[in-house]
Amino acid sequence: MKNRISYIFRKPDPKYKSIEALFGVIARHLKEDVQTDAIMMSYAGGGLSTLWKNLANFQKKAYHIYHITGDVHYMALRTGRKTVLTIHDVQSILKTSVVKRLYLKLFWFWLPAICVSRITVISEFTKNELSEVIPFAKKKIRVVYNPVNPSFQHVAYTFNKIKPTLLLIGTKSNKNLERTLRALEDISCTVVIIGKLLEEQLTLLKQLNINYVNEYDISFEALQHHYRCCDMVCFASTYEGFGMPIIEAQAVGRPVLTSNLGAMKEVARESACLVDPYKVDSIREGILRLINNDHYREDLISKGSLNIQRFQASTIAQDYLKVYNEISNT
The missing domain is CATH 3.40.50.2000 (Glycogen Phosphorylase B;)
Structure with a gap:
């Protein structure tokens, strides 16, 4: 029985x-x-x-x-x-x-x-x-x-080095959005932010003159769409119990930047660009490395495909x- x-x-x-x-x-x-x-x-x-x-x-x-x-x-x-x-x-x-x-x-x-x-x-x-x-x-x-939800499937794409689209998931304090935005100052890119923005975050986006799209309370299908359409995922959180965006991005075949601490490091291992989430310069260096270094980026995508087998x-x-x-x- x-x-x-x-x-x-x-x-x-x-x-x-x-x-x-x-x-x-x-x-x-x-x-x-x-x-x-x-x-x-x-x-x-x-x-x-x-x-x-x-x-x-x-x-x-x-x-x-x-x-x-x-x-x-x-x-x-x-x-x-x-x-x-x-x-x-x-x-x-x-x-x-x-x-x-x-x-x-x-x-x-x-x-x-x-x-x-x-x-x-x-x-x-x-x-x-x-x-x-x-x-x-x-x-x-x-x-x-x-x-990882089986609905997230690998989608081939060509990385846009001229003006990449960066996907950022979450706007709560632990998601570290403010430091990530400061790290993007003067980098040519489009930022897609999932989560309701606070007034202070909207002000910062305006001050930094960042080209962004913001959506919240979206459907699962819409979230999948954003993973497929982005060039990379930035998830430099200061605290997570796990870190779902890491494996969701890797399942779709996108390179990931995440934090070098806690559960994020445990989940990503060596398959993501690991940065110090408390240092804007560290986040910025990681983003630029993913944009400019083709071999490094492709290597992380390959390692990500292997990493998600655990999940x-x-x-x-x-x-x-x-x-x-x-x-x-x-």
Whole structure:
């Protein structure tokens, strides 16, 4: 008899679809091995009221393995021992006031870690961070990388050295947009920025006289289009739990510039141009090297094609299956 996996998701929101898309891919690749269904939360937010309402509305099913896919970690208080909890990162949750940090540690980390049988994280970097928050549950942690969506396929292109198009994903503070823009000053290029720009960022773009296109709340198909149409992807983030744009760009066959630290370095290895995200000069040197050095750029594209083999959906799905089997056998 096949195990039945019930995936627990946050309340649907058209602005936030990455977790749902990720586990949709996983579920499709496990259809021969397990039965799956999805449970969506009815309430959004992280306040006590939302927490209690989601917990109260939950109807536990017998014989199911539950997989809390992220964001609503506290649901482990209802799902019980036969549960996998995926934690995508640590810092973004805990960057807040002392009182709220204690509240989040209690309901998003400490209590869930006690309740569940297994915790999966999406990088060794996140595992190390999480181990400091829940040292008592270190033995429960397993690293299972994010898969690259099979919809991202290699598309041949000719690099535009005269005026390349640079794709930048994300506008939040950790995405390091301001330093990347300063690094582009006086470089002939078109910048495509995905994510809603702040007034300060718009002002900076104007000051630097950068030719740019900005889109946000776009469809998955539109995102794919931008990867296919760009010449390179710049992702000099200061913090990530994983770094999906790295492998998405490499799947399409585009060179990547990313940070030489944390999960980005772990995911990219030697297949991207690694720069110091805190130094504008380092970012600028990396961008210019990718534009001007044909051999270096083509070498990174080739290495990127090899690198993404580690993140094939079929491989990652089997890694999750091993975790589910660990639980069913206990």
